[in-house]
Amino acid sequence: MQILPTENELRAWRKAAGSRRVVLVPTMGALHEGHVHLVRVARELAGSDGLVSVSIFVNPLQFGPKEDFSRYPRELEADAAKCESAGCDVIFAPAVDEVYHADRSIIILEKSLSTVLCGASRPGHFDGVCTVVAKLFNYFQPDDAVFGKKDYQQLAIIRRMVRDLNFPIVLHGIDTVREADGLAMSSRNRYLSPDERAQAPALRRALLALREAFLGGERSSATLKAIALSILERDSPIARLDYLEVCDAETLQPVESLAERPSVVAVAAFFGKARLIDNIEL
Ligand code: PAF
DSSP states (O other): OEEEOSHHHHHHHHHHHTTSOEEEEEEOSOOOHHHHHHHHHHHHHHTTTSEEEEEEOOOGGGSOTTSSTTTSOOOHHHHHHHHHHTTOOEEEOOOHHHHSOTTOOOOOOOOSGGGSHHHHHSTTHHHHHHHHHHHHHHHHOOSEEEEESSSHHHHHHHHHHHHHTTOOOEEEEEOOOBOTTSOBOOGGGGGOOHHHHHHTTHHHHHHHHHHHHHHTTOOBHHHHHHHHHHHHHHHOTTOEEEEEEEEETTTOOBOSBOOSSOEEEEEEEEETTEEEEEEEEO
């Protein structure tokens, strides 16, 4: 496995790859078992002749001024070992000034899907995500790219970007990997204190209770949300809710009642300094 820090080296690697299938897993590092699973999925997609690539880049453009960019964990050596064990062929791990010119003046703006949920709480976040992912797609020119479904909104926005900007890339959304108690794996789980960690799985339990009610025939979003909130309030007084929303699975717009179209329920809550997200598809 190679670790490449510069665009020139990556471009040379891509040229040498020629017509072999290239599968990309974009990450910000601090890899956990969820990421490792994505790399394994990429390995299967690439097959024995294809190539698995991982980007590790903490993207400043997607962090707000009061967010955790400077303290976001950076641990390239440990990440590289995990990638290699999962079958990765190349890691691109550039410095910030390798990716962004000081006088850069073009970014990608998403103007619909990013107005709700995390986009409403984190202005500019998804423009930063779209901009860096478009750059990664340009560097790697992958045939496929693999993303986790924990960031459901991110995946929906990247799907839209691939469609609207004609990237010839097949996207794969992969189910969230969870701890034994249901907590979605996240690089930010390490910020949790023992009490916060103990209460954080309430997010998952709240979503499961909501789904249970949906499967039992309940269709009112307000009632479904009240069911989830009651679990969260009972089991996790520490949590500070950012949002809990029942949305159309494609447009992400809130829905009042669940009709025929697929829906997703997304939640974000602060546990101390850590902002955790999760979702469930209905
Ligand atoms: O999901 C992430 O880790 C990041 O948002 C991504 C897609 C790597 C872009 O920086």
